[in-house]
Amino acid sequence: MRPGSRRGTTYGRIAALTMTAALLAACGGESADTDAGSGGEGGSDGPVTLTVATFNEFGYEELFTEYMELNPDVTIEHKKAATANEARDNLNTRLAAGSGLSDIEAVEVDWLPELLQYPDQFMDLSSDSVEGRWVDWKVQQATTTDGKLIGYGTDIGPEAICYRADLFEAAGLPSDREEVAAALGSTWDDYFALGEEFMANSDVPWMESAGATYNAMVNQLEFPYEQEDGTVIATENPEVRALYDQVLAASANGLSAGLSQWSDDWTSSFQRDGFATMVCPSWMLGVIEGNAAGVEGWDIANTFPGGGGNWGGSFLTVPTQGENQEAAKELADWLTAPEQQIKAFQSKGTFPSQVEALESEELLGDTREFFNNAPTGEIFSERAQAVEVVTFKGPKYSGINDAMQQAISRVDVDGTDTPESSWEKFVSAVEALG
Amino acid sequence: MATVTEPAPSTTPTPPPGKSLPLTRRQRMSALDVKLSPYLYISPFFILFAVLGLFPLVYTLWVSLHDWNLIGGKGEFVGMANYxxxxxxxxxxxxxxxxxxxxxxxxxxxxxxxxxxxxxxxxxxxxxxxxxxxxxxxxxxxxxxxxxxxxxxxxxxxxxxxxxxxxxxxxxxxxxxxxxxxxxxxxxxxxxxxxxxxxxxxxxxxxxxxxxxxxxxxxxxxxxxxxxxxxxxxxxxxxxxxxxxxxxxxxxxxxxxxxxxxxxxxxxxxxxxxxxxxxxxxxxxxxxxxxxxxxxxxxxxxxxxxxxxxxxxxxxxxxxxxxxxxxxxxxxxxxxxxxxxxxxxxxxxxxxxxxxxxxxxxxxxxx
Incomplete structure (x- = not known):
């Protein structure tokens, strides 16, 4: 709660352990514990063992081998969590305990608002060698208000619009990706207007859900929920209310399929012509390809309403509780350099955040057969450069945004509330966070 | 145990049974064994319970009386405010x-x-x-x-x-x-x-x-x-x-x-x-x-x-x-x-x- 710099004391250690034990015992399962880190022996001169904690797929396996060959003194132990949530629970618990973290901890951009409240826990990674390495907004996400950089950017999720060309054609709209990009226009009003046009000649809903679209929209506001000093303005901000009304009006007009993202209905809708367009960060391509296997017609329009947008992406941090911080920083520096990140992209498709990587031949030449051979490298590189606004995310951002998503979902997916009554519930949910 | 201060027990002949005579070391240990051992045998459960059951319970109560953040740790004492x-x-x-x-x-x-x-x-x-x-x-x-x-x-x-x-x-x-x-x-x-x-x-x-x-x-x-x-x-x-x-x-x-x-x-x-x-x-x-x-x-x-x-x-x-x-x-x-x-x-x-x-x-x- 309290933004401050209370460090992990003995109390904190005991607290974390007992609370984990007590509360998790009560919850049954949901264990946040993994094996304790064993790295950290050895001084700065001798052989060093560095532990690196990642989750999902960072595509670093081969890079670790390469680094160990280049630096015979360094042994890298890779701890890979199966899910981001598991990694997050582990990180939080060990931060509170004051020990047990890996020398390098990968974090997702969504965790940063709360981690930035405790800048003392992380090494300041800013240095001349990394100056200008990333697109500006990526650096800004991991920088504290007083200019400390707590994480090196790895990948990003620049957003485009994915659409079903066959459904567009059936509804009498242009289906070629350049034409669609032009028809989609540049604002969300244009996007919804084209949706109305589409719906006039089609039974398929225009978009997956109001919530997913809202999420993209709110990420284009600079101060949606909180002011820089932490004052919560979410419930009074006319911009937020305007987005809420706009997206729910579209939903009321039948543009939304009312499918909450990642639900089973959502997953199976890809096989049933569930919707015609979706907000599409670079990593979503794999998801669509998997869910829509066998479905033909998916394509990508090189445009994004309301300016550019980004969804997701990760960073490498160096916790100050580690014993080999300098060596860890060197490794993190090397891993997030453009040359290495391109290799990770080739290995697992993580879209790089480094300016040089975004302009590299390897990336720009990338295409995807499933999306009608769309030049994905070119499209998303351009989408990454189009991002202008970095939303301010204070400590309460994720709580407020969760409440907002639920508010929209009550109207759009469940149909249990009117926009007005759901807004009132949102207001009281935001108050409860206090 | 204060066995060191006792008089040398083994040399003396076995005394006839009677109240006034002091017990031998063996007898004392035996009496202690009868009295204490049952508790020792069941103690692992209670020790484990104290560590894994009672202590977290009491500690949770202690935590609930404070402003306590997952990452930041213990804050001010707030009494029943959380409740x-x-x-x-x-x-x-x-x-x-x-x-x-x-x-x-x-x-x-x-x-x-x-x-x-x-x-x-x-x-x-x-x-x-x-x-x-x-x-x-x-x-x-x-x-x-x-x-x-x-x-x-x-x-x-x-x-x-x-x-x-x-x-x-x-x-x-x-x-x-x-x-x-x-x-x-x-x-x-x-x-x-x-x-x-x-x-x-x-x-x-x-x-x-x-x-x-x-x-x-x-x-x-x-x-x-x-x-x-x-x-x-x-x-x-x-x-x-x-x-x-x-x-x-x-x-x-x-x-x-x-x-x-x-x-x-x-x-x-x-x-x-x-x-x-x-x-x-x-x-x-x-x-x-x-x-x-x-x-x-x-x-x-x-x-x-x-x-x-x-x-x-x-x-x-x-x-x-x-x-x-x-x-x-x-x-x-x-x-x-x-x-x-x-x-x-x-x-x-x-x-x-x-x-x-x-x-x-x-x-x-x-x-």
Whole structure:
């Protein structure tokens, strides 16, 4: 709660352990514990063992081998969590305990608002060698208000619009990706207007859900929920209310399929012509390809309403509780350099955040057969450069945004509330966070 | 031990038995052994309990009195402020409502279904062991796996159950939007997992019921159903009480099934199925990261479970004393061998019909 710099004391250690034990015992399962880190022996001169904690797929396996060959003194132990949530629970618990973290901890951009409240826990990674390495907004996400950089950017999720060309054609709209990009226009009003046009000649809903679209929209506001000093303005901000009304009006007009993202209905809708367009960060391509296997017609329009947008992406941090911080920083520096990140992209498709990587031949030449051979490298590189606004995310951002998503979902997916009554519930949910 | 200061014991001849003479070292140790050893033998349990049970419990209370952040650690002492804050939250009460609702729906149907299943398994059917093992199969499947499978079946638009309802001409059920609907769906998952387990407990107890009772009933011309109602159920009462108490403790802490019922794990967009334990998790590990409040709710839940447990215990006593004249039923709920052989032997002659009467007596006294 309290933004401050209370460090992990003995109390904190005991607290974390007992609370984990007590509360998790009560919850049954949901264990946040993994094996304790064993790295950290050895001084700065001798052989060093560095532990690196990642989750999902960072595509670093081969890079670790390469680094160990280049630096015979360094042994890298890779701890890979199966899910981001598991990694997050582990990180939080060990931060509170004051020990047990890996020398390098990968974090997702969504965790940063709360981690930035405790800048003392992380090494300041800013240095001349990394100056200008990333697109500006990526650096800004991991920088504290007083200019400390707590994480090196790895990948990003620049957003485009994915659409079903066959459904567009059936509804009498242009289906070629350049034409669609032009028809989609540049604002969300244009996007919804084209949706109305589409719906006039089609039974398929225009978009997956109001919530997913809202999420993209709110990420284009600079101060949606909180002011820089932490004052919560979410419930009074006319911009937020305007987005809420706009997206729910579209939903009321039948543009939304009312499918909450990642639900089973959502997953199976890809096989049933569930919707015609979706907000599409670079990593979503794999998801669509998997869910829509066998479905033909998916394509990508090189445009994004309301300016550019980004969804997701990760960073490498160096916790100050580690014993080999300098060596860890060197490794993190090397891993997030453009040359290495391109290799990770080739290995697992993580879209790089480094300016040089975004302009590299390897990336720009990338295409995807499933999306009608769309030049994905070119499209998303351009989408990454189009991002202008970095939303301010204070400590309460994720709580407020969760409440907002639920508010929209009550109207759009469940149909249990009117926009007005759901807004009132949102207001009281935001108050409860206090 | 102060053995060093003693006079050398071994040289002196063994004294004749008498009070005045001092005990030898061996005798002292032996006396100590008799007195102390039993406590030492059972101490591992209590030491473990103190470390893993009592200490966290007390420490959670300590945490609940502070402003305590998941990452930041201990903050100011705030007294009862956390408790005051959480009981004013609508979500807290909604969690209470959902917890009790899901618990009641699953508990009642589960106990009834398990009774019926156990009665069937207790008959002389073919491939007994196969069926008995079969009912336990769902129990070995991880709850999260059960959740994944059932989520597919309970999907609102393309789910198996809604398709099935469609065939018989019923409209789709909004499993994830409605309050009662979601509770029924979650209770189904819980029952899928636990019914077999409870069935086996009932089956074990049923097999301990003396066959003389059934033979006597048969001579009196009682039907199978009548035998079940008038002999089996009354003789199972202690077991039923045990099952109800354990189900209460488990049911009020239900977490896995509702947590995986949708992808966000917050219990629905209007918290239709958010249970108290999910609320604890959200407070402590969610956006607020407030261990203080999470600990406060944990303690409230703890007290509620104690309260419900006490009510159960009181009911047990009432029921037990209500029919103790006729059947020497054990006062405390015993998990196995519920109907003690002795009780059966004493009661074998007469209680065939009176057992039902005793059942009614008990109901009257408790209401």
């Amino acid at each position: 005051a804050q959480v009981v004013q939250q609508e979500f807290f009460w909604r969690g209470m409502r959902n917890t009790f609702s899901i618990f009641l729906i699953s508990g009642v149907t589960q106990t009834l279904a398990a009774l019926a299943l156990a009665a069937v398994l207790n008959q002389n059917i073919r491939a007994k062991t196969f069926w008995r093992m079969g009912v336990l199969l769902p129990f070995v499947i991880a709850p999260v796996a059960v959740g994944v499978i059932f989520n597919k079946m309970f999907a609102d638009q393309n789910g198996f159950f809604n398709e099935l309802l469609g065939y018989v001409g019923l409209g789709p059920v909004a499993w994830h939007a409605g309050v009662l609907e979601s509770h029924v769906a979650i209770a189904t998952m819980v029952n899928f997992r636990w019914t077999g387990y409870v069935t086996l407990i009932f089956l074990a107890a049923m097999q301990a019921i003396p066959t003389e009772l059934y033979e006597a009933a048969l001579l009196d011309g009682a039907s199978r159903i009548r035998q079940f109602i008038s002999i089996t159920v009354p003789m199972l009462r202690p077991t039923i009480i045990f099952v109800v108490i354990t189900a209460t403790i488990g049911g009020l802490q239900i977490f896995d099934e509702p947590r995986v019922f949708d992808q966000t794990g917050l219990g629905g967009s209007d918290r239709q199925w958010m249970t108290v334990t999910m609320y604890i998790y959200e407070l402590g590990w969610g956006p607020t990261k407030s261990f203080g409040r999470a600990a406060a709710v944990s303690w409230i839940l703890f007290l509620i479970i104690i309260l419900v447990g006490a009510i159960n215990f009181w009911l047990t006593r009432r029921i037990a004393s209500g029919d103790s004249k006729k059947v020497a039923a054990p006062a405390a709920p015993a998990p196995t061998q519920a109907a003690a052989p002795g009780a059966g032997a004493v009661a074998s002659a007469e209680p065939t019909r009176k057992a039902a009467a005793a059942n009614n007596d008990a109901k009257e006294t408790t209401s």
